[in-house]
Amino acid sequence: MLSLRPNCECCDRDLPADAADARICSFECTFCAACADAKLAGRCPNCGGELLARPRRPADKLARYPASTERVLKPLP
Numbered sequence: 001m002l003s004l005r006p007n008c009e010c011c012d013r014d015l016p017a018d019a020a021d022a023r024i025c026s027f028e029c030t031f032c033a034a035c036a037d038a039k040l041a042g043r044c045p046n047c048g049g050e051l052l053a054r055p056r057r058p059a060d061k062l063a064r065y066p067a068s069t070e071r072v073l074k075p076l077p
Contacts (some may be wrong), residue, residue: 004057004062004067008032009046009074010039017067018056025049039076046074 004017005028013032015022021033025044036042036051044051057065 001065002055002057003028003070004054005030005072006067006069007071007073008035010035010076012071012073012075015054017058017062019054019060020056022052022054024037024054025051045076 002024005015007013007015008031009028009029010031011034015030015032023031023033023036025047025048027044029044029046031040031051040051042051043049057067
């Protein structure tokens with residue numbers, strides 16, 4: 001199950017579980033669409049994988065399977 005990380009690893013922007021502009025790679029590195037497109041050119045800086053739209057968990061499932069609260073931040077130089 002996806003952890004649905006709560007922020008962009010690059011700029012620390014909040015990305016709630018229902019964010020339509022969250023992007024992830026196959027290792028669940030998480031970025032906002034602005035960073036994914038403008039700074040990263042659609043590639044994860046950690047693994048080189050493709051950044052795609054993160055699926056949104058249905059609201060009725062979030063109570064039982066909540067999103068992660070652990071923030072990860074690795075700003076780019």
